[in-house]
Amino acid sequence: MQTSPHQARPRTPGRGPLAVLTAVLTTVLVAGVLSLAGVGQAHAAPGDGSVSDPNIGYVGRWDTSSGTTAVANWTGAYVQTSFTGTTVKVRARDAVNLYVSIDGGPDVFHAGVRGTVNLTPQPLQTGTHTLRITYRSGDTVFQGLVLDSGARTVAPTTRPGLIEFVGDSITAGALTDRLALDSYAWKTGERLGMRHTQIARAGYCLVGQSGCTGLSSQFFKTASTGGTDWDFSRYRADAVVINLGTNDIGHGVSGTAFQSAYTTFLRDIRARYPDAVLFAVQTLKKRYVTETRAAVTARNAAGDTRVRYVDTTGWLTDGTDYEDGDGHPNEAGHTKFADRLAPVISAASIGGTTRSVKAAAPGQPGDPNIKFVGRWDTTSSTTAYTPYWAGAYYRVGFTGRTVQLKQRGTIDFWARIDDGPVTFYDDVKGTVNLTPAALPAGRHTLQVNYQVVAGSYRGDAVFQGLVLDSGATTYPPPAPGKLIEFVGDSITVGTTTSQNARTAYGWLIGERLGAEHTQIAQGGACLVATADGCVGLERQFTQLNPNAPTPGWDFSRYRADAVVINLGTNDVGHGVSSAQFQEAYSSLLRKVRAAYPQAWIFALETFRGRFVPQTEAAVRAAVDGGDSRVSFVDTTGWLGSGDLTDSVHPNDQGHRVIADRLAPVIAARIGA
Incomplete structure (x- = not known):
């Protein structure tokens, strides 16, 4: 019998204190996953595949009180283990729909199966294999595994960390093909390499009212219905993501009642998970x-600093990312949601996750002392971080006398140590020595940026870590208080200058004003995405990668104090009309404002004077609409013929001239 914290385990006659203690402790956690030795079947043999086999891990809220059956409660619960032999079968009590993944392969759907279900119609190679079973619907009861003669289960290699997702039909993945497996919750957990649970059900509210079940109370129960309390000692969540409020409005819940219930809910979750980071997600329907x-x-003010609000504005697009008009994302929408949410959770450095920056060794990807500036993909891999757009760089402080950079493939990059000269490394790869002459012992700083990967240049711009002296470590570099984002095309990239992004006006202005700087720019880009293939920054501004529709960029990773837009030079050559341009410019201004509510936005007149009336009109419309922190910048006469390498692109001198003119304009607005 499973006991709750409020029930005493009955004393067995004739057993001494040590024997009783031993029996209690046979309910164990194997590598952080709930296993059931001693629950019901006290004498289950490890490796026999039975429900109580301690090598079988149960993720989610499972009712295991009988010892002979394990019932999956809520959605997205799963079983995991490893096993030897060439075949495996699962026992199902009655008809059930389930998904099975073997050896990390795709989840194979088994519809309406019952009895002893063969999961390996094609036998596997001899060896040790992994197994995960996820229940979709029907009689969600696990009754054990059937293995080859002489084969055994093996304790699974479990993922560090666990995320609990709390919500309604959206969190449950309603209306998608695979339900829980297609939901943002499942996708986020998988992306972060963490275990995950979904305490979610369609139609549920935060507040229990007018027939709507309230998760503010049902969350603390074993199942989505019923009154049995869940035993929170069975697992500990490292993060809890709450997405509630979509349904409450239809049940007459007032704002006051909702706020009070949410505050209490956060407090009560904290009591169960003292160390978890709690994320309160803005509902997609706002x-x-x-x-x-x-x-x-309120919780922060009460001293709970590990509660975060997540603004989801702009994460999904109406008409393309939803299944219906009631706010249910389609599979692509859930993928976008996960693309945006995973970095938010990762950045919180939650305990145990392989993405946690706390776990990274000094100088390696994930080291919190390395400051990545610009749009870096830090979630797709734990061993290689990829920068996108132009002008991304990283800075770090380090001790010792030498430093080397690990590069996967051939690349050009620039490196600067302390305040010394910038050194160019041409076509290097492997472990690159950045200090052929050893430095004085002590503390040093390093800044590296990669050659822009564009056109015919296809270098491998990937950061794989640093090699430091034995006993050396990293430390946080000095951090500028402001950040300026420059949005544009090849001019903003710095094309045709001596060092590309480094000698572009954006980089120069950032350095001059002592601010961090990003260049969300690509050669040949337009404002408007066109049918003939011009990349449209009105669309791509919100993305991690200029050349991919997903994933979206997580704007919580940095906040710009100023955004400078220089677009329109290329649109005229791709047939963009004046009306199209003005509408798109207004849209981009809205997107920038949503991303950076406090930033000052500067709309530059292009240096060739293209779409000037439309740019000015978009700025006026924004100001008339109540956005007083938008300015049009007249660049007439800034550049002369000696400032250009051709009829379009400034040379090094031209970029310095732009910086001379533009830096004071920006500084006057943001106080840099």
């Missing part, structure tokens, strides 16, 4: 936004 924020603020 319901109870003020109240959700206020609940987070």
Whole structure:
């Protein structure tokens, strides 16, 4: 019998204290995953594949009280183990729909199966294999495994960290093909390499009212219905993601009642998970936004600093990312959601996750002392971080006398140590020595940026870590207080200058004003995405990669104090009309404002004077609409013929001239 914290385990006659203690402790955690030795079947043999086999891990809220059956409660619960032999079967009590992944392969759907279900119609190679079973619907009861003669289960290699997702039909993945497996919750957990649970059910509210089940109370139960309390000692969540409020409005829940319930809910979750980071997600339909924020603020004010509000504005697009008009994302929408949410969770450095920056060794990807500036992909791999757009760089402080950079493939890059000269490394790969002459012992700083990968240049711009002296470590580099983002095309990239992004006006201005700087720019880009293939930054501004529709960029990773837009030079050559341009410029201004609510936005007149009336009109419309932190910048006469390498692109001198003119304009607005 499974006991709750409020029930005493009955004393067995004739057993001494040590024997009783031993029996209690046979319910164990194997590598952090719940296993069931001693629950019901006290004498289950490790490796026999039975429900109580301690090598079988149960992720999620499973009712294991009988010892002979394990019932999956809520959605997205799964079983995991490893096994020897060439075949495996699962026992199902009655008809059930389930997904099975063997050796990390795709989840294979088994529909309406019952009895002893063969999961390996094609026998496997002899050896040790991994198994994960996820229940979709039907009689979600696990009754054990059937293995080859002489084969055994093996304790699974479990993922560090666990995320619990709390929500309604959206979190459950309703209306998608695979339900829980297609949901943002499942995708986020998989992307972060963590275990994950979905305490979610369609139609549920935060507040229990007018027939709607309230998760503010049902969350603490074993199942989505019923009153049996869940035993929170069976696992500990490292993060809890709450996405609630979409349904409450239809059940007459007032703002005051919602805020009070949310604040209490956060407090009660904290009592169960003292060390977890709690994420309160803005609902996609933007319901109870003020109240959700206020609940987070109240908990922060009460001293709980590990509660975060997640602004989802702009994450999904109406018409393309939803299954219906009721706010249910389609599979692509859930993927986008996960693309945006995973970095937010990762950045919180939650305990145990392989993406946690706390776990990274000094100088390696994930080291919190390395400051990555610009749009870097830090979630697709734990061993290689990839920069996108132009002008991305990283800075770090390090001790010792030498430093080397690990590069996967051939690349050009620039490196600067301390305040010394910038050194160019041409076509290097492997472990690159950045200090052929050893430095004085002590503390040093390093800054590296890669050659822009564009056109015929296809270098491998990937950061794989640093090699430091034995006993050396890293430390946080000095951090500028401001950040300026420059949005544009090849001119903003710095094309035709001596060092590309480094000698472009954006980089120069950032360095001059002592600010971090990013160049969200690509050669040949337009404002408007065109049918003949011009990349449109009105669309791609919100993305991690200029050349991919997903994933979206997580704007919580940095906040720009100023955004400089220089677009329109290329649109005229791709047939963009004046009306199209103005509409797209207004859209881009709205997107920038949503991403950076406090930033000052500067709309530059292109240096060739293209689409000037339309740019000015978009700025006026924004200001008339209440956005007072947008300015049009007249660049007439800034550049002369000696400042260009051709009729379009400034040379090094031209970029310095732009920086001379533009830096004071920006500084006057942001106080840099």
